[in-house]
C-alpha cells in the first residue's frame with residue numbers, strides 16, 4: 001500500500017484565500033482592516049524569515065501588518081511597554097511576539113502581558129485554560145492546523161486511538177486537548193515513555209512533534225494509520241552541499257508503505273501555521289469589533 005500524501009500546502013493556500021475573502025468583507029463592515037502586530041527581538045536568522053513571511057501573508061490576506069523589530073539588547077521594561085501599547089491600540093487585533101526571545105528576557109512573563117483577547121498564538125495561560133475547560137479562546141496555530149488536516153481527512157474522530165508524541169505547551173499538550181475534544185482516545189507519549197514503538201503501534205492517528213529526525217519508523221505504525229508529522233529537522237549537509245535536507249520526525253518513505261495517509265516535510269504541517277495565524281487574527285478582529293465570526297472561518 002502507498003499512503004495518500006496529505007497536501008498541507010494546498011490546504012493552507014485554500015484557507016488563506018478564504019481568510020482573505022472574509023478579511024475584505026470585515027474591512028467593509030468594520031471600516032478598517034483587521035490588524036496583526038508582530039514583534040521580533042534580536043536578529044535570529046530563522047525568526048527573521050518567519051516574521052517576513054508572516055508580514056507578507058498578512059498583507060496578501062487583506063489585513064494590516066504592523067512589524068516591530070527591536071534590538072537584541074531590548075530591556076524587559078521596553079518590551080512590556082510596547083506590548084502594553086499594542087494591547088491598547090484599537091487597530092491591532094492580534095499580537096505575536098516571535099519566540100525564542102533572547103536569553104535575558106523571560107518568555108512566560110512577556111506572553112502573560114499580552115491581552116488574552118489579542119493572543120492569536122494561543123500561548124497565554126488564559127487561553128491554555130480556556131482550551132482545557134472548553135471555552136472559546138485562541139488555540140495555538142500548529143496544533144489547530146493539524147486538527148484541520150485530520151478532520152478534513154477523517155471526518156469524525158470519535159473513538160479513534162490517537163497518540164501524540166511530544167508534550168510541549170505549544171504543540172503536544174494543545175494537540176492532545178483538541179483530539180480529546182473531538183472524542184478521540186488520546187495518549188501523550190514523550191521521551192520517557194517506555195516502549196514508545198508499541199504505544200505508537202496502537203494509534204489510528206499519530207501526531208509526531210518530538211524534533212528527532214526520522215525517529216518514527218515503518219514498524220512502529222499500525223496498518224492504515226493517519227500520520228501527522230510536525231517535525232522540521234535539518235540533516236547534516238552531504239559532501240559538497242552547504243545545506244542539509246529537511247526531514248520530519250517520521251521516516252516518510254518507509255512510513256508511506258504502511259500508513260493510509262501522511263503529511264510530507266516540507267509541504268505538510270508547516271504551511272498551515274501561518275494560515276491558521278491569519279485565521280485566528282481575523283477571528284480576533286470580529287470579536288474586537290463586536291461582529292459575528294463567520295461560520296466557515
Ligand code: GUN
Nearest residue numbers: 096097098099100121141
Ligand atoms: N517561533 C516559531 N514558531 C512560532 C510561532 O508560531 N509563534 C511565535 N510567537 N513564535 C514562534
